[in-house]
Amino acid sequence: MVAVDKTKEQVAALGEKYEHGWASDIESDYAPKGLNEDIVRYISAKKNEPSWMLDWRLDAYSRWLSMDEPNWARVEHPKIDYQDAYYYAQPKSMAEKPKSLEDVDPELLRTYEKLGIPLEEQKILAGVEGYERKVAVDAVFDSVSVGTTFKKELAEAGVIFCSISEAIQDYPDLVKKYLGSVVPVTDNFHATLNSAVFSDGSFVYVPEGVRCPMELSTYFRINAENTGQFERTLIIADKGSYVSYLEGCTAPMRDENQLHAAVVELIALDDAEIKYSTVQNWYPGDADGKGGIYNFVTKRGLCAGRNSKISWTQVETGSAITWKYPSCVLRGDNSVGEFYSIAITNNRQQADTGTKMMHLGKNTRSRIISKGISAGRSDQTYRGLVSMHPNASGARNYTQCDSLLIGKTCGAHTVPYIESRNPDAQIEHEATTSTISEDQLFYCRQRGIPEEEAVTLIVNGFCREVLQQLPMEFAVEAQKLVGISLEGSVG
Amino acid sequence: MSTPLLEINDLHARVEDKPILKGLSLTVNEGEVHAIMGPNGAGKSTLSYVIAGREGYEITGGSIKFRGQEITEMNPEERAAIGLFLAFQYPIEIPGVGTATFLRTAVNEQRKARGEDELDAIGFLKAMRAAAKPLNITDEMLKRAVNVGFSGGEKKRNEVLQMTMLAPSMCVLDETDSGLDIDALRVVADGVNALRGPDKGFLVITHYQRLLDYIVPDFVHVLADGKIVKSGDKSLALELEKTGYVDIQQGLTA
Ligand SMILES: Nc1ncnc2c1ncn2[C@@H]1O[C@H](COP(=O)(O)OP(=O)(O)O)[C@@H](O)[C@H]1O
Ligand SMILES: [Mg+2]
Numbered sequence: 088m089v090a091v092d093k094t095k096e097q098v099a100a101l102g103e104k105y106e107h108g109w110a111s112d113i114e115s116d117y118a119p120k121g122l123n124e125d126i127v128r129y130i131s132a133k134k135n136e137p138s139w140m141l142d143w144r145l146d147a148y149s150r151w152l153s154m155d156e157p158n159w160a161r162v163e164h165p166k167i168d169y170q171d172a173y174y175y176a177q178p179k180s181m182a183e184k185p186k187s188l189e190d191v192d193p194e195l196l197r198t199y200e201k202l203g204i205p206l207e208e209q210k211i212l213a214g215v216e217g218y219e220r221k222v223a224v225d226a227v228f229d230s231v232s233v234g235t236t237f238k239k240e241l242a243e244a245g246v247i248f249c250s251i252s253e254a255i256q257d258y259p260d261l262v263k264k265y266l267g268s269v270v271p272v273t274d275n276f277h278a279t280l281n282s283a284v285f286s287d288g289s290f291v292y293v294p295e296g297v298r299c300p301m302e303l304s305t306y307f308r309i310n311a312e313n314t315g316q317f318e319r320t321l322i323i324a325d326k327g328s329y330v331s332y333l334e335g336c337t338a339p340m341r342d343e344n345q346l347h348a349a350v351v352e353l354i355a356l357d358d359a360e361i362k363y364s365t366v367q368n369w370y371p372g373d374a375d376g377k378g379g380i381y382n383f384v385t386k387r388g389l390c391a392g393r394n395s396k397i398s399w400t401q402v403e404t405g406s407a408i409t410w411k412y413p414s415c416v417l418r419g420d421n422s423v424g425e426f427y428s429i430a431i432t433n434n435r436q437q438a439d440t441g442t443k444m445m446h447l448g449k450n451t452r453s454r455i456i457s458k459g460i461s462a463g464r465s466d467q468t469y470r471g472l473v474s475m476h477p478n479a480s481g482a483r484n485y486t487q488c489d490s491l492l493i494g495k496t497c498g499a500h501t502v503p504y505i506e507s508r509n510p511d512a513q514i515e516h517e518a519t520t521s522t523i524s525e526d527q528l529f530y531c532r533q534r535g536i537p538e539e540e541a542v543t544l545i546v547n548g549f550c551r552e553v554l555q556q557l558p559m560e561f562a563v564e565a566q567k568l569v570g571i572s573l574e575g576s577v578g
Numbered sequence: 579m580s581t582p583l584l585e586i587n588d589l590h591a592r593v594e595d596k597p598i599l600k601g602l603s604l605t606v607n608e609g610e611v612h613a614i615m616g617p618n619g620a621g622k623s624t625l626s627y628v629i630a631g632r633e634g635y636e637i638t639g640g641s642i643k644f645r646g647q648e649i650t651e652m653n654p655e656e657r658a659a660i661g662l663f664l665a666f667q668y669p670i671e672i673p674g675v676g677t678a679t680f681l682r683t684a685v686n687e688q689r690k691a692r693g694e695d696e697l698d699a700i701g702f703l704k705a706m707r708a709a710a711k712p713l714n715i716t717d718e719m720l721k722r723a724v725n726v727g728f729s730g731g732e733k734k735r736n737e738v739l740q741m742t743m744l745a746p747s748m749c750v751l752d753e754t755d756s757g758l759d760i761d762a763l764r765v766v767a768d769g770v771n772a773l774r775g776p777d778k779g780f781l782v783i784t785h786y787q788r789l790l791d792y793i794v795p796d797f798v799h800v801l802a803d804g805k806i807v808k809s810g811d812k813s814l815a816l817e818l819e820k821t822g823y824v825d826i827q828q829g830l831t832a
Contacts (some may be wrong), residue, residue: 529632530670534680534740535658535688544683548674550725 105370106571108340111198111310113228116182118175120313124148127283130175134252137259147272147282154276160439161468161500162408163382164344172346173314174284178228188234199226204306204335222333222560223248225289225305227318232287237301243353244300246330247292250254251319254290260291264322269352269389269416274483277348277410278385285319285350293328293359300560309369309380322352324359326392330360333561340370342378344407349384357392357419362400364557365413366565369405371572374463376435379407386413387443390422390451398425399442400556402565404572407436412470414443417451417482424453427553429565431546431572432465432497441471441502446479446512451567455486458550461497462573468500475512490520491549493542493573543570580607580827583779584629584748590639591628598624600804601640606748606779611781613790613815616801617823622783623667625801626752631657632665644748652705658684659691663746665737667753667783672724677736678706680724681743688727688744709742713769730757738769749782755789765794787815799818 118129127148130143156167180192188196204224223237225248232250241248247258254262272282289305309316324330347369353361363386372379382405388397401411415424426442444453457469473484490499500519523545533542547554547566554562584606591599593672594749598621606612616622628635629642649657672680686696697705710720713735734754741749747814751770755763770793774780782793790798790812798815800808802823808814 159831478654524670525633527672529627529630529654530672531656531660531664531680531684533630533632533664533666533690534684534744535655536684537687539681540687544675544680545672550673551674 105340107202107368108370111194113192113194113198113310114179115176115310116179117173117189117314121170122172122174122284124141126174126342126535130284130286133177134174134255136255139259139263140255141247143267143272144283144299147279148284150273150444151276151279153284154273154279156276157403157410160410160470161466162437162439164408167279167344167346167381173204173312174317175286176310176314176488181228181290188236191234195228195333198228198308198310199306202306202308222302222304222375225250225361227287227289227305227307228310231455232289235289240300240405244547245294245297248289249290251285251290251321254321258290258292261323262290264352265352267352269354269387270350270385274385277383278350281317281319281348281350281385284315285317288318288320288349288351289322289332290320291330293324293330295323295325295452296327298328298332300512302331302333302437302560304335305337309345309347313343313345315348316431318347318349318351320349320351322363323354324395325357326356327358329360331364331558333364333558334473335366335368340373340378344372344381346383347382347406349386351384351386351413353388353397355388355390355392355395355397355422358394359392360396360398361388361415362398364380364561365399365401365403366561366568367401367405367409368568371405371434371436372407374434376407379436380405382406382409382411384409384411386411387416388414390419390424390425390448392422393419393448394421395419396423396425398423398427398556400427400553401429401440402553402557402568403428403430403438403440403519406438406566409436409440410436411440412442414445415453416445417448417453417479419445419451420447420448421450423451426455426457427556428457429460429550429553429569430458430467430469431460431569432462432467433572434463434465436465436467438467439470440467441469443472444474444484446473446475446482447482448482449481450481450562451479452482453484453485455488456552457486457488457521458553459488459490459499460493460546460549461490462493463501464496466498466500468502470502470504472506473514474505475507475509475514477508478507480511482509484512484514486514486516488551491520491546492520517571539570539574542573546573580609582606582643583608583610584781585643585646586629586640587643587787588640588693589628589637589642591624591635591637593624595641597638598801598804599628601776602805603640604799604806606781607777610778610797611774611780611782611793611795613784613795613798614801615784615787615798615815615818618785620801621804623752626664626667626781626783627745628769629750630654631663654689655691657689658746660746663741663744663749665734665741665749665751665754667756668815669725669728669733669737671726673726675724676721677724678703678720681706681720681740684740685743688763692773706739706743709739711766713742714765715739731759731762732763734766735769738766740767742773747777748779750783752783753785754782755784756784763789787819790815
């Protein structure tokens with residue numbers, strides 16, 4: 088029974104083990120609590136937005152008022168009081184926008200340093216030994232972007248990488264053309280809310296024929312209490328271009344639930360490719376399910392052009408609740424959509440995640456690899472839709488959903504929806520559910536690998552196909568995260 | 579004077595309330611190779627698991643000492659780190675985990691547990707290649723996931739590779755010969771013989787005496803009904819080969 092007691096202690100300690108659970112001591116300006124039209128105006132005014140943007144937000148807000156929260160996902164939470172939160176929090180030092188990173192409040196910069204996110208261009212992300220590559224970072228702190236690195240070098244290649252707030256000022260035509268073009272304002276309750284109150288996020292434009300010279304990344308940090316974060320990201324890859332983008336997310340440990348409702352839109356024109364990777368490590372709440380982020384996210388990519396490709400890779404280890412379905416609309420003929428996912432839930436975490444692959448064009452192909460790991464008393468669902476439209480002749484999908492259960496009190500569910508309106512389209516689906524066997528653990532331990540390390544090793548093996556999709560720098564980080572997320576799950 | 583490496587004294591153990599080992603005693607001194615033979619179901623694998631500390635195998639009496647230290651309360655990884663190795667009768671598959679990665683993790687975890695520095699990537703790779711070569715283990719095989727899709731012979735060679743790299747002082751081999759053809763048997767036996775030394779001990783569990791032509795033991799014991807019922811030198815194995823285990827079992831019930 089010693090082992091059982093030990094496990095209980097470890098599980099109890101897990102909340103404290105969340106590595107990024109500290110808060111920065113930063114004074115912030117808040118919008119008044121709650122949500123109404125004035126708050127929408129407040130946010131827009133804070134960003135000094137043109138009237139078309141304000142009108143767009145107000146339209147979204149009025150539509151949101153008559154919408155209902157989606158209730159089809161297999162997640163449970165107390166009713167969210169949308170009036171009991173702040174919709175905008177900005178560090179006081181950001182009131183006047185710093186001209187460059189040198190002018191940013193050192194305390195803010197320290198936050199990112201502590202998180203291991205380099206905002207000084209001479210520093211590179213700590214990764215594999217002897218392997219150095221530049222990564223440009225947009226750092227979003229609560230409701231504002233603190234700064235973006237390598238802007239100059241990117242500009243030389245013609246790549247625009249800035250905060251969405253800046254893009255609204257500096258590239259209104261691109262924003263007007265594409266914002267809401269993939270995720271319409273009324274797409275769903277959370278996306279509509281985001282459209283009304285989004286605060287910051289990243290904007291990327293890669294011009295025709297350009298291969299973006301470095302990885303782009305955005306690091307989202309929620310710091311303020313009781314504050315929602317509504318990120319908005321828009322990435323456009325023009326004809327024949329390529330970009331690889333990564334987002335990371337963390338938040339302090341707080342007893343209340345905080346809302347993160349993001350919208351990400353990707354557009355790939357003819358022969359363009361976008362690779363979008365996420366390492367989501369929002370605070371998951373404590374062992375009893377107290378606190379943690381509600382991560383309600385709408386992510387969708389449009390393969391608008393022929394031979395275009397959009398690839399989503401996600402490592403979802405954090406959040407109390409994850410509700411997220413990065414999807415691809417495969418409109419261009421021969422376009423390709425991919426979804427590689429690792430979702431880990433422990434303790435009381437809940438995740439309902441998956442993808443939608445909408446095959447509209449001819450010979451479109453999609454590939455879905457989902458690896459779900461449940462431990463503790465957590466529950467997770469893979470929910471995926473593959474839809475073959477009448478014009479999608481020769482379209483093909485391959486789906487593989489593997490679930491790994493650790494312990495006897497967790498749950499895993501697979502809900503695949505298939506719609507085929509083209510007899511010529513092929514859909515293939517495979518699903519497995521397994522557990523970490525006592526044999527495997529004993530084998531590892533006999534070789535000298537302690538139990539927790541053995542679980543990490545086995546789970547990393549289970550996820551290998553997906554981890555391989557991540558840019559190398561982040562694969563190393565993600566592997567460590569797998570171990571940390573599962574701490575206390577065996578004994 | 580011979581120095582005891584592994585001392586098992588009046589060991590009783592059960593699995594799921596079923597007594598399997600019923601008063602087993604055995605001492606392996608440094609430099610010695612002991613063979614354990616016995617009919618199926620005698621408790622040979624159980625003995626190997628109990629020595630290695632597998633959960634679910636409950637010791638109800640007796641003791642196991644390693645270099646004079648009682649180890650029955652130690653967990654499997656602690657026993658591994660002080661130099662105990664078990665080559666499995668049925669090596670386990672670990673999908674997605676490369677054989678080399680697994681091996682490096684094991685080597686470094688053991689070094690960490692002993693307070694030694696971890697091996698760097700290059701040092702490890704060199705040592706692994708050197709150990710793999712005589713076992714006919716290719717780089718391609720080292721990249722494959724641990725035991726996944728390995729043939730019977732590959733699995734057993736992989737066990738010997740791990741044994742070589744981890745450099746244990748006490749090796750327990752559980753039916754390492756099962757499922758091997760004569761060529762594979764020779765490769766595996768050569769690998770084991772290469773590890774023999776004045777400060778090492780081996781406990782070679784086998785059902786057939788064939789293996790003992792290649793790994794020549796100093797002592798042979800017969801395990802039946804959870805006890806050592808007969809001990810002798812190599813000739814005992816040959817005798818068993820002729821008479822089979824029936825006589826011994828009959829001797830027990832008589
Ligand atoms: N996990 C287990 N649960 C129940 N009985 C077991 C278990 N493992 C082994 N046994 C029993 O213990 C006895 C000894 O098995 P084992 O040690 O595998 O023998 P051997 O290796 O000599 O063939 C057998 O009767 C077997 O059925
Ligand atoms: Mg056996």
